[in-house]
Amino acid sequence: MNTLALDLGTSSVRGLVLDADARPLPGALARRRVSLVVHDDGTGTLDGPGYLACLSECLDELAAGGHLRDVSLVATSAQWHSVLPLGADGAPLGPVLTWLDTRPHALPGAAGPADPDDFHQRTGTWWHRCYWSVRLPWLREHTGSRVTRFVGLTEYVLGELLDSAPMSVSQASGTGLLGLRTLDWDAEACTLAGSRAGELPELAPSGWRGRLRAAYARRWPQLTDAPWAGPVGDGAASNVGSGCVGPERVAVTVGTSAAVRLVQRVPAGQELPALPESLWRYRVDRDHVVTGAAYSSGGNLFAWASRELRLPEGAELDAALSRLAPDDLLPANVRFGGDRPPGLAPAGSGELRGLSFGTTAVEILAGLMRGLCDLVADDLAVLESTVDRPVEVVLGGGAVAASPWWRSAFASALAPRPVWHGRDPEVGARGAALVALGRVGDATRLADIGRMDETASPS
Template sequence: MSILALDLGTSSVRGLVLDDAAVPVAGALARRSVEVAVDDSGAATLDATAYLTALIDCVDELAAAGHLDGVRLVAVSSLWHSVVPLDKSGVPLGPLVTWLDTRPTPPPGVTGPADPDAFHQRTGAWWHRFYWTVKLPWLRASAGPGLFLFTGLPEYVLGALLTEAPMSVSQASGTGMLDLAALDWDDEALAIAGVTRAEVPPLAPAGWLGRLRPEYARRWPALAVVPWTPPVGDGAASNVGTGCFEPSHAAVTVGTSAAVRLVQPVPPGAPLPPLPALVWRYRVDHERIVTGAAYSAGGNLFAWAKKTLQLPLGEALEQALAPIAPGKTEVRADPRLGGDRPPGTAPSGAGALSGLSFSTTPAEIFAGLMDGVCEMVARDLATLESTVDGATEVVLGGGAMAAQPWWRRAFQVALAPRTVRHVDNPEVGAVGAALLAAGLIPAAPAGR
């Protein structure tokens, strides 16, 4: 059995074929870059229609090369926290708002949850611009007439390809409006967002499988009767893809953004573990939760620094960084150039540097920025470990980790004395989604 994994990311959309053990097949990869439109207002949006075209192009490329022959299952990993307003025909009424967008503000007079702590425990989220409780009323004010439904990126693109595309509990948890224990939309969250259940997607039940629409079944005959599994949030999929699907292992993933996360088994109806005040919690699927902290600074910070500081590339950059000891950089940095992820509220442009002199080199500034991210992760990992028994083993993953050896060493220093190892696989999200879709993750007893 082969598995087609689709990875719907912030900076690219990828399709790859994996074998029956969820190992990528050499050469069976199609990728299209997508561009987030950003400006000084804090906007960070994607063209949903162009994104769908990019996804179709990827599948077309794999089909033309014969890579879809033998595929028996389709898995999807997708960015979390996106939203786009649609009309009754499913046509976007504006661009898709991504997790990077810092513009949403609450409407005047709305005060949020009656009990913020209880709301946080129930939904894993806060009343924050990052989540649909603030995004939806803000979008409604600008969407104009004809608004019919709010939906996320995976539901939009899969809605065009499949006969139906309900929202997975994983994607719904990323909206900040899902009751994580009841696995249903939270009534208070819906009220705060000012929407009815008819204005948000239906939720996919356990065991849901999708099928291609007839026109796409004819276009890709190898996939005509192949089942599609519910999309998994990219962060949860990345944890699984790095082997971190039990609470003894924490994943630090650095792709476009960065995050530290722990996965725990919590099946439907089981009580949720207490949630510390400054970390979030979402659903991996119906059987597992993921708790963590995330940062707007990750691979995007790496890319910005390389361009702005005109850093050398490859081995030349490593040589420039070699004299700089991780964790002891003279340049101190607040790396929040893109603002805060929740529960923080710092806007885009909150980054800062100190300790500069006329002798400071671009490599030293770069090292200070990378160290700044490591410090944030180390702080929040300690909070996550307070919810489980003992320290965790840490697995580093993601494209930026694969590309930057000095940064990997900096994480090892910041997270010591924990065991820290690196998984050199830029496709951990797709691999994780495939492992979950194929049921290749061993069940762990609840409470571990």
């Protein structure tokens, strides 16, 4: 049984076909870059219809290559926190606000939760510009009275493709409006968002499966009978794909952005572990939660440096980095895109210090990369305190997979903890497939990881 896994990311959309153990099939990968609009005022948006077109092109390519013939399930890993206002006809009333957009703010006179700590424990989030409790009132103010309902990018795209596209509990938890224990919209959060009847997406029931609309079934007939599982937030999916599904192992993932996360089994209705004030918590599925911290910078640091600093490429860059010691670098503040919650630093808060006329472009890049490592190390210490035991770390994501030096810098910053690295850059897609297959418990055994100080894989 093969699974078609979709990865709805911020900088690209990908489709790949996996075997029964969620291993990628050779050649069965299609990818399209998407146009993220970023401005110095904090804008971070995507075009919804354009994004759908990119996903459709990926499916066309896989179909043309004969890769969809034996697909019996479709799984999706998708970015959290996005929001898109729709009109009465279901058409977008503007671009999609992504997690990177720092413009939303509380409207004048608005008040936050009555008990911020209790709100944080219930929803795993804060009254913050990243979440719908602040974003929806701001969007109404900027879009006008034409808004009929709000969806995430995932619900918009799947709503166009499928017969129905309710919001999964994983995606709903990223809005900041979901009660993590009850798995229903939180009354106080909805009041803060000013949400009215029918404005929020329907929540997917347990075991929900979607089907292609007739028009798309004709376009991709191999998928006519394939059920579509509820989407998994990309961070949660990456943990599962990295084999980090228990309190003894933490995932550090660096894609476009970066995060450090821990998954625990907490079924719906069960009391949630205490949540430190600096960490967020979302849902993987109805049986697991993921706790952690995230950063607006990751692989986009490398992309910026590569574009602006005329860096050497390939082996030449690797060789230049290898001559630098990870612990003796320029101090840097990597908040180029501002803070992720709960921080409030605006876009444009990045800093480089200690520059001289002898500073090289490679030294600037290394300082930025190490700056992210140090942020992760600080938050990992807080995350580790929630399980009261030493943890192992698995590095994953395309950015660290592509950079041996960055992996070494992370290993240095996170010492003395054992550090593994994932050899598969598509951990999000693999994780979403394992969740859809009901095989979260197999994730550690199936993960393709190796110790930083060893060549053999434990899997």
